[in-house]
Every structure is written in C-alpha cells, then in structure tokens.
Amino acid sequence: MKNNMNIALVEKIPACHPQNYEIFLKFADFLKRPVIKEKITPQHPWVCFSNEFGVSDLPAAGGLGYLAGDWVHLSARLGIPFMGVGLYYKTRWRQDLDRNFYQIEHIHHSPHPSHFQFTKLKTDKKHYLIYTYRSHPFATPIEIFTKDIKGNLLIMLYEPGIRGLYEGEKEDEHRLYQSAVLGFAGIHALVSLGITPSILHLNESSTVIAALALLDYYCNQGSSLEQALKMVREITVFTNHTLSPVAEPFWRLDQIKNYIGTNLRCPDVKAWLCDFISKQKTGVCFFDLAFLLAGRVNAVSKIHALKAGQAFGRNFYSITNAVSFRWIYPDILDKYKRKNILHPLFGTLESGYKNKIRTLNLQTMLSIRKKAKRSLRKILKKEWFNQYGQNVIIPPGARIAVWARRFDDYKRPFLVFTDTDRLGQILEKYNIYFLMSGRAHPRDKIMKKKMAEILTKINENPVLKKRVFFVKNYGWRLAKPLVTGADIWINTPRVGMEACGTSWEKAVLNWVLLSSTPDGGAADIFLDGRYKIDNPPFFLIEGENDDSLAAQSLYKNMERMGEVLDDKKAWYKAVLRQLETFLPIANGPGMMSEYLKLGTNNFGQ
Incomplete structure (x- = not known):
C-alpha cells in the first residue's frame, strides 16, 4: 500500500504572481x-x-x-x-x-x-x-x-x-x-x-x-x-x-x-x-x-x-x-468605459453612474444592438442546430426572445408553453422568434420527459414550429452570443428556489429587456427597499408559484415588451432603468x- 507520508518536492514551482x-x-x-x-x-x-x-x-x-x-x-x-x-x-x-x-x-x-x-x-x-x-x-x-x-x-x-x-x-x-x-x-x-x-x-x-x-x-x-x-x-x-x-x-x-x-x-x-x-x-x-x-x-x-x-x-x-466583463459585448463595454460609468482601472461603478448611464446615445445603442444581433444570427446559422437537426436560421429584422439555462423543474422551462395558441399569436404579432436551450441531467428522466413534451407541443403547432427553436448543447460558447444578441430574456424560476441566477444579469448588461419572477439576485432590489413590488424596474412575472397565473403574467409581459421594441424611446427608457437598477448588482469587480x-x-x- 502506498502512503502520503512525504510531501513531494517540485522541480519547478510555477509561482502564483499575477501580471496585474x-x-x-x-x-x-x-x-x-x-x-x-x-x-x-x-x-x-x-x-x-x-x-x-x-x-x-x-x-x-x-x-x-x-x-x-x-x-x-x-x-x-x-x-x-x-x-x-x-x-x-x-x-x-x-x-x-x-x-x-x-x-x-x-x-x-x-x-x-x-x-x-x-x-x-x-x-x-x-x-x-x-x-x-x-x-x-x-x-x-x-x-x-x-x-x-x-x-x-x-x-x-x-x-x-x-x-x-x-x-x-x-x-x-x-x-x-x-x-x-x-x-x-x-x-x-x-x-x-x-x-x-x-x-x-x-x-x-x-x-x-x-x-x-x-x-x-x-x-x-x-x-x-x-x-x-x-x-x-x-x-x-x-x-x-x-x-x-x-x-x-x-x-x-x-x-x-x-x-x-x-x-x-x-x-x-x-x-x-x-x-x-x-x-x-x-x-x-x-x-x-x-x-x-x-x-x-x-x-x-x-x-x-x-x-x-x-x-x-x-x-x-x-x-x-x-459577472465578469467577458460576457459583455465589446462595443457595449467600450461605451461603459468611455462614459466613465465604470472605473477605468478597477471596473467598479463610478460615482454618479446613473447620470452617466443617461448620457448613452439612443441611436448608438440601437446600432450596437443591431450589430450584436447580426453576430448572433450568423453564429446560429453556422454553428448550432435545432430540435430537427437543422441550423438555426433567424430572419433579419425579427426579434429574438430567449429562455436558456439548466433544464430543471424549478426553473419552469414549460411555463411559456402553458397556452401555445396565445404564445403563437404573440410571436406572430410582434415578429418574435423564441430560442430555448438547456440540458437536463442524464439521470433526470422526469425533466427529459418534460423536454420531449415541450418540443412535441412546438412540433404540433404550425406557428411555434416555425418560430420556436430548441438549440442543442447549451454551454458558455452558446450563452455568450445569446446574452449579447437577444432582445428579450425570460427568467422563470419558482420564487424561493433560485439561489441567484446570472444569465439574466448578463442579458441586462447587454441592453436586453428582462422578464423575470422576483427571485434570486433579481429580488435583491425588493428586499433592500429600493423598489416596491408594484413598481418594478423590469417586466415582473407575477403569480409567484402558481404556474397558471405566472404564465398569464408572462404573456402580458411579452406583449408589453413587443410594444416597447416597436417604440425606440420606450425601449431606451426601459433599458436605462434596468441598467441603473442592476448594474450595481451584476458588477463583477464589486462582487x-x-x-x-x-x-x-x-x-x-
């Protein structure tokens, strides 16, 4: 039997000495x-x-x-x-x-x-x-x-x-x-x-x-x-x-x-x-x-x-x-730095950051968002496959909504598909394509079955079959273009079940509209008294853990977000309010x- 009584001596010790x-x-x-x-x-x-x-x-x-x-x-x-x-x-x-x-x-x-x-x-x-x-x-x-x-x-x-x-x-x-x-x-x-x-x-x-x-x-x-x-x-x-x-x-x-x-x-x-x-x-x-x-x-x-x-x-x-800055679209990160929203050396929030956020130019923001979406569409078409084994193709000009995370019951991937007819109507009316991505644990037969049920629902609905794509093999290589290129991010955990969640943070930092339950890190603003639940700075999913009520609230939010995307000034106002609220929470150097x-x-x- 071997033992570990003697500590090994290294030939070369790679010193831990950070360059910065x-x-x-x-x-x-x-x-x-x-x-x-x-x-x-x-x-x-x-x-x-x-x-x-x-x-x-x-x-x-x-x-x-x-x-x-x-x-x-x-x-x-x-x-x-x-x-x-x-x-x-x-x-x-x-x-x-x-x-x-x-x-x-x-x-x-x-x-x-x-x-x-x-x-x-x-x-x-x-x-x-x-x-x-x-x-x-x-x-x-x-x-x-x-x-x-x-x-x-x-x-x-x-x-x-x-x-x-x-x-x-x-x-x-x-x-x-x-x-x-x-x-x-x-x-x-x-x-x-x-x-x-x-x-x-x-x-x-x-x-x-x-x-x-x-x-x-x-x-x-x-x-x-x-x-x-x-x-x-x-x-x-x-x-x-x-x-x-x-x-x-x-x-x-x-x-x-x-x-x-x-x-x-x-x-x-x-x-x-x-x-x-x-x-x-x-x-x-x-x-x-x-x-x-x-x-x-x-x-x-x-x-x-x-x-x-x-x-x-x-x-x-x-x-x-x-989150770290690796998740932020380069042109957006550049704007944060140029506007002195972030400390030039440390990346922490500068004093007066809210006023500086308000100096972001609408047309410049729209131009950057268009570029980020174009990059997402290109990557999806070239590198990623949907539930039918085909490359994911999103037409130019279409809006993109995303639900992407680990496929777990408490995260409620099924919530948006509660009423497939209503979902289809919303997607068509506002020209939205819905991307879903996530992996169930290999031993989680229940969630694998639910995934199959969701995808079967999509397949049986002509509108959803055209506009809803399940992108296989979710991981960081897919997550980054999704959080930078989406228009809408949907976060649906049961209240009291999500420890924090960071995908929504990444999306918000990339000027993506957020619809979420008041759970995880998104609930910080209510617990510290900065905001009241009846005046949220994002598109709040109400109904808490009643799936039926939460689904109806989510559909209303998707309609509201569709209208906001049609109104540039309303979009600008919504994005800035999200940034002012969540940038302190999502700031990696602050963490x-x-x-x-x-x-x-x-x-x-």
Missing part, C-alpha cells in the same frame, strides 16, 4: 482595506476549490461553474493572487434528441489536459488517493496539471478513473471519490507548490474535504487539533448555492471510512471526524461538515441568504453573484471586493 499585481495593491487602497494586500499575497493567495470552472473549455453544468470561471477571470484582471483547484474529468457528453425529442447523450472522452494548455506538474513522488472498494484496498496515483492565467494558476487534478462531472445520482459513490480526490490531492498540490492559502474558498459543500485535508496537514505539521481547527476556520469561506436540504447527499459511515478515513493520517483528526459522524442521525452531510470547518458562510443573493437561513437554521452572509472583505475579516466578525 500592482492593480490589486491599488485596489486594496481604493477599498480602504490595506489589510487585504497584507493578507493576500503571491505566496498566500486566495485559493478556490470547485467541482467546475467555466473556463478553458472545461465542463460546467450551470451557474456555479460559470461563477467560478468569472472569479478566475476577474482575479486575473484585478491582479488578485488567486488559484483555482478542480478536477479534470475523463468523460463529457453532447446533447442530442431522438425522433420523439427525448434527450439522449453521446459520451466521449476528454482530450488530454495538454490540449487546453495545461502543463503537468513534475514531482519527485506522486500523490496517491487511498480508498477501499468492495473490501479491497486501492491506491490511485493522481496527476497534477497547472495552467497560467495571467500569472495566476488553475490546477486540475487528473486520473483516468475520474469520470464525468456530476455523473450518476447525487449519492453515487463515485461522487464521494471525486470529492476525496479534489480535497486530498488538491491540498497536496498546494503544499507541493509551497502555497499557503490566505483564503480557502469552498465553492459548495462537495469541496469540504479540502478543509478537512488541510486540518489533517496542520496537525501532522505539529499543531494541536484545537490550533489546527482555529487556523482552518480563520481562512475558510464556504459559498452555498443550494436552497434545499433535500438536495444535499448523505453518506454512510462505511463510505466515509472507505474514501475519507483512509487518507487521514492524524489520529486526532480521525477521532474528531468520528465524533462528528456519531452525532449525525441520517448519515454524513457535507453541508454540516462545511459549516463546522468554515469560519464564514455566504449565500449568493439576499433572498437566498434569507431562505437558506430558514431551511438550514444557520446564519448566512449575502454576496450576490455578479470581488465583497469576497475580499469577507475573506480577510478578523475571524468571528
């Missing part, structure tokens, strides 16, 4: 928080563990992964010393539809990490993940790959047995194995690189083994359990994206012993973990372990913090998800400043 480090030092002063630049340095970076990073063509299932990708991009832009640690998955899948519109998956192997410019980290000794499967012990070597992102590092852990992202059911034992690899091999990689994190950032509870592995490492370096626990809690931030306790997997004691206990070396840590397990009645939930090891826990919107606190009986700090403050607060604040 001077910007970071100025940013800390700008925030009037010099402690940030004292605590976060190239030797002590912000280290984020995440199951998915929406960058470099790596697989991402949804908002959690694209948010992590935005952290990578924003930290590089701001010069924040940052490292991301994730898994390089062996398999991926492409979405297709059978003749009955039922989703089928084409599984294929990922190219070698070097294909995406990842370089193998050479060490004198490999790290082995030790586990027991069917009473037999195994020791699997884990390879470490790194990629330079403007001086920061993205670390991918790899071995051929790591299958796909979120493969199987939520309590599939392979997911526990993946969590063990990410945590133990990830901390090993940091130690090998000579890195001590200033912030250990856990992007959802499945990454908590990283904090446990760090606790074990500190104890093995001579710290007492009490000292090690304090050290881990002082630097650990846990970001939660899950509103329902039911969504969290529970692991049996034997599973924890087989995959986690086998990799712990310190007897005190093993005893501490056993004591924790003994107090759990229904199995081990990583959320509870994360809450125990993290000194700071945050939700990703105000309503999420409220709802999660009620669901889990815990207190949550609120940092609403925002990063909140994480920097949270991560460097004195423990317990």
Whole structure:
C-alpha cells in the first residue's frame, strides 16, 4: 500500500504572481482595506476549490461553474493572487434528441489536459488517493496539471478513473471519490507548490474535504487539533448555492471510512471526524461538515441568504453573484468605459453612474444592438442546430426572445408553453422568434420527459414550429452570443428556489429587456427597499408559484415588451432603468471586493 507520508518536492514551482499585481495593491487602497494586500499575497493567495470552472473549455453544468470561471477571470484582471483547484474529468457528453425529442447523450472522452494548455506538474513522488472498494484496498496515483492565467494558476487534478462531472445520482459513490480526490490531492498540490492559502474558498459543500485535508496537514505539521481547527476556520469561506436540504447527499459511515478515513493520517483528526459522524442521525452531510470547518458562510443573493437561513437554521452572509466583463459585448463595454460609468482601472461603478448611464446615445445603442444581433444570427446559422437537426436560421429584422439555462423543474422551462395558441399569436404579432436551450441531467428522466413534451407541443403547432427553436448543447460558447444578441430574456424560476441566477444579469448588461419572477439576485432590489413590488424596474412575472397565473403574467409581459421594441424611446427608457437598477448588482469587480472583505475579516466578525 502506498502512503502520503512525504510531501513531494517540485522541480519547478510555477509561482502564483499575477501580471496585474500592482492593480490589486491599488485596489486594496481604493477599498480602504490595506489589510487585504497584507493578507493576500503571491505566496498566500486566495485559493478556490470547485467541482467546475467555466473556463478553458472545461465542463460546467450551470451557474456555479460559470461563477467560478468569472472569479478566475476577474482575479486575473484585478491582479488578485488567486488559484483555482478542480478536477479534470475523463468523460463529457453532447446533447442530442431522438425522433420523439427525448434527450439522449453521446459520451466521449476528454482530450488530454495538454490540449487546453495545461502543463503537468513534475514531482519527485506522486500523490496517491487511498480508498477501499468492495473490501479491497486501492491506491490511485493522481496527476497534477497547472495552467497560467495571467500569472495566476488553475490546477486540475487528473486520473483516468475520474469520470464525468456530476455523473450518476447525487449519492453515487463515485461522487464521494471525486470529492476525496479534489480535497486530498488538491491540498497536496498546494503544499507541493509551497502555497499557503490566505483564503480557502469552498465553492459548495462537495469541496469540504479540502478543509478537512488541510486540518489533517496542520496537525501532522505539529499543531494541536484545537490550533489546527482555529487556523482552518480563520481562512475558510464556504459559498452555498443550494436552497434545499433535500438536495444535499448523505453518506454512510462505511463510505466515509472507505474514501475519507483512509487518507487521514492524524489520529486526532480521525477521532474528531468520528465524533462528528456519531452525532449525525441520517448519515454524513457535507453541508454540516462545511459549516463546522468554515469560519464564514455566504449565500449568493439576499433572498437566498434569507431562505437558506430558514431551511438550514444557520446564519448566512449575502454576496450576490455578479459577472465578469467577458460576457459583455465589446462595443457595449467600450461605451461603459468611455462614459466613465465604470472605473477605468478597477471596473467598479463610478460615482454618479446613473447620470452617466443617461448620457448613452439612443441611436448608438440601437446600432450596437443591431450589430450584436447580426453576430448572433450568423453564429446560429453556422454553428448550432435545432430540435430537427437543422441550423438555426433567424430572419433579419425579427426579434429574438430567449429562455436558456439548466433544464430543471424549478426553473419552469414549460411555463411559456402553458397556452401555445396565445404564445403563437404573440410571436406572430410582434415578429418574435423564441430560442430555448438547456440540458437536463442524464439521470433526470422526469425533466427529459418534460423536454420531449415541450418540443412535441412546438412540433404540433404550425406557428411555434416555425418560430420556436430548441438549440442543442447549451454551454458558455452558446450563452455568450445569446446574452449579447437577444432582445428579450425570460427568467422563470419558482420564487424561493433560485439561489441567484446570472444569465439574466448578463442579458441586462447587454441592453436586453428582462422578464423575470422576483427571485434570486433579481429580488435583491425588493428586499433592500429600493423598489416596491408594484413598481418594478423590469417586466415582473407575477403569480409567484402558481404556474397558471405566472404564465398569464408572462404573456402580458411579452406583449408589453413587443410594444416597447416597436417604440425606440420606450425601449431606451426601459433599458436605462434596468441598467441603473442592476448594474450595481451584476458588477463583477464589486462582487470581488465583497469576497475580499469577507475573506480577510478578523475571524468571528
């Protein structure tokens, strides 16, 4: 049996030293928080563990992964010393539809990490993940790959047995194995690189083994359990994206012993973990372990913090998800900069930004929007396929409405198709083409069936068959042209179910009309008292969780948005009001400043 008693020495240490480090030092002063630049340095970076990073063509299932990708991009832009640690998955899948519109998956192997410019980290000794499967012990070597992102590092852990992202059911034992690899091999990689994190950032509870592995490492370096626990809690931030306790997997004691206990070396840590397990009645939930090891826990919107606190009986700090500038159409971003709406160096909002937004020129905005739509139509026609296996063709001059996100029941993809005749009338009257895109989890038979039912409805309606296209294989390559080229963005989650959602934020920043329920980040403005629910700055979908009422409200909104698109001045007024309202919420550098403050607060604040 192999063991991990000796920490490997690297031949070359790729230093975490961001190219824009001077910007970071100025940013800390700008925030009037010099402690940030004292605590976060190239030797002590912000280290984020995440199951998915929406960058470099790596697989991402949804908002959690694209948010992590935005952290990578924003930290590089701001010069924040940052490292991301994730898994390089062996398999991926492409979405297709059978003749009955039922989703089928084409599984294929990922190219070698070097294909995406990842370089193998050479060490004198490999790290082995030790586990027991069917009473037999195994020791699997884990390879470490790194990629330079403007001086920061993205670390991918790899071995051929790591299958796909979120493969199987939520309590599939392979997911526990993946969590063990990410945590133990990830901390090993940091130690090998000579890195001590200033912030250990856990992007959802499945990454908590990283904090446990760090606790074990500190104890093995001579710290007492009490000292090690304090050290881990002082630097650990846990970001939660899950509103329902039911969504969290529970692991049996034997599973924890087989995959986690086998990799712990310190007897005190093993005893501490056993004591924790003994107090759990229904199995081990990583959320509870994360809450125990993290000194700071945050939700990703105000309503999420409220709802999660009620669901889990815990207190949550609120940092609403925002987006990086990579999602903004270049000409639009240029206008934000030229009008001094955004800080020229940091990208945060400038004082008086509302008045500056109002100086945007209508004709210039319309010209840019026309260009962005033309780009979307071109990409759809050339690269993307609809439910019939044909390229997606949108006629010039037509309006484009979009519903695009992970295909999940609480997101209500079916809502707009409640009354297909009325939908068809709206699309024809206002010359709208409706694009839908999203992937159901391969094991989610219910949502795959609902997808087929929706597409069958479309196929049976002559108007919808002509004007509604399901674009297959939704991902970041499709998301970007959609959020920049659409006229209307539709966001339909059940109220109280969406942690935040960021696709609507991206659309709003690109001057797209928004129709949404008051949920996730869109509800921030109501909870902080800036707006009343009866005077929303966007096209609010009423009816909350009554699907019938919400559908009728959505249809009225689509009619109103169609009329607004026909009236240039009304469109201008609506877009500016959305921008004034949501630019502070969706501003990525502003979000990063909140994480920097949270991560460097004195423990317990």
